[in-house]
Amino acid sequence: MITLKNIKKSFNGRIILNNLNLEIKDGEILAIVGPSGAGKTTLLRALVGLDTIDSGEILVDNQAFDPSNNANDKNMIGVVFQDYNLFPNLSVRENIGLAPRLVLKQDKQVVAQQTNELLTKLRLADKAKLYPFELSGGMKQRVAIARALAMQPKVLAYDEPTSALDPSMRNEVANLLLALKKDGVTQIIVTHDVELANKVADNIFTVTPLS
Structure with a gap:
């Protein structure tokens, strides 16, 4: 609490x-x-x-x-900002997995597994290789939520x-x-x-x- x-x-x-x-x-x-x-x-x-x-x-x-x-x-506390703040040069998968690797120092295989789980959970599995400019507003929001959740x-x-x-x-x-x-x-x-x-x-x- x-x-x-x-x-x-x-x-x-x-x-x-x-x-x-x-x-x-x-x-x-x-x-x-x-x-x-x-x-x-x-x-x-x-x-x-x-x-x-x-x-x-x-x-x-x-x-x-x-x-x-x-x-x-x-x-x-994870934050989903109003403008999402996705990295434009990274794919959906890379956006989600970046912070766990760099900040939490998680193993690549662990990050890959968790990323796959989040992609499935948030209905983004078929968008994993796309870049932010290729996504709708709703998709960008789900990616931002997945990225925040990746930090547990x-x-x-x-x-x-x-x-x-x-x-x-x-x-x-x-x-x-x-x-x-x-x-x-x-x-x-x-x-x-x-x-x-x-x-x-x-x-x-x-x-x-x-x-």
């Missing part, structure tokens, strides 16, 4: 998060919703260590955790998972998130898509602008 206690964060004198308290239970889906500028993405960036908090505590299983200094726990994170976080997709893809995204939940993956979704949040989330946390 991840616990946030009295989290504060400001930019240029403007308070974004003020004494925020939140719990994310193992195996559940938490949706963080709210209008633009309310601090949703700031909260996500703080959780994954891309921004530091001004004060407060982040705990994992009641132990203090600093996301910005997690050298010994590189796979705590304890938590998987998404920044606006439906924003770049055709509305008809919303159900597919929802089904994918629910399938991952069945596998025990704890998930955090930052989204404007209230319909998606209502469909998949165990809990919804609403962030409101402070000024």
